[in-house]
Amino acid sequence: MAYDIVTVGPVFVEIMRKELEKPLDTPADFTGPYPSADSAIMLNAAAKLGAKTAFVGVVGDDGFGRCCINRLNESGVDTSMIKKRSDIATGCAFVAYFNDGSRNFVFHVRGEASGYLTPEDVDIEKIKDTKWVQISGFTMSLNKGNADAIYKLVRELPADVKISFDPNLRPESLSVEQICELCAPVVERANLIFPSKGEAAMFNGTATDEVGCKKWASEGKIVVCKNGDQGSWVYAGDEVYKVPSFQVEEVDPTGAGDTFAGAFLTALVEGKNYTECARFANAAGAMSVRKQGPMEGAPSRAELEEFLKNN
Secondary structure, X not given: OOOOEEEEOOOEEEEEEOOOOOOOOOOOOEEEEEEEOHHHHHHHHHHHOOOOEEEEEEEEOOHHHHHHHHHHHHHOOEEEEEEEEOOOOOOEEEEEEOOOOOEEEEEEOOOOHHHHOOXXXXXXXXXXXXXXXXXXXXXXXXXXXXXXXXXXXXXXOOOOOEEEXXXXXXXXXXXXXXXXXXXXXXXXXXXXXXXXXXXXXXXXXXXXXXXXXXXXXXXXXXXXXXXXXXXXXXXXXOEEEEEOOOOOOOOOOOOHHHHHHHHHHHHHHXXXXXXXXXXXXXXXXXXXXXXXXXXXXXXXXXXHHHHHHOO
């Protein structure tokens, strides 16, 4: 099927404190579950904005798994390639928020369903006509099965299927050398890269992100650097497009960068120029932080167009 965007990766739920300053080592109320995980957040946003999308992954045949699939279905994502396993639980993460904007997580994702994705779960024939396949470094870092599934995509997808890559990895979990080695085949194949602050410099061994982004751009890649409240910078060939962010009241920042990526790819599929894509994505990312829950603030197409009209 000719999808606009397909992604392969984990999906789990978040359960979060209702109030600020309630650390996870003391009793207090929670709210949730909310569907989450970076690739799922990205695809959910793209589908709500009108892209034709599909998700490849694994969930437990349980309430949390149904929560995730139901949300993706409601947003318009094709979930027919999500495997349900009755012998493994869907993962979850508990989250606490604090007044200074920091967050604390307790993840229960080791050994959960998303970690059982294998290369055999990726049917190249079903996605060979896709326009873009989005790959996350977080998916690759989960375990060997997930990484091997991604390497299968890199090897076997037709050359005209474009790959976008969001590193989404931190040196706290893997060394810089391990990260670069793990992601090297994807970085080489990628047509577009979505680095967050510090990642372009880390991958390229450069003093600044700007130099790292320009290095990738000189290799023919589109580079979209996510700079949070400073907006986004798009590097394409010798050109740099700096597009400012939108100011909103932040409730929950989780998933803003993933929502941004889904919106940018949607706009790119529609033929918008790089400045238009970045503004479209900046707006989606900003709108996503106004509600609690990683996917809850992702706007519909009508909501996003109204926001852009008024800002």
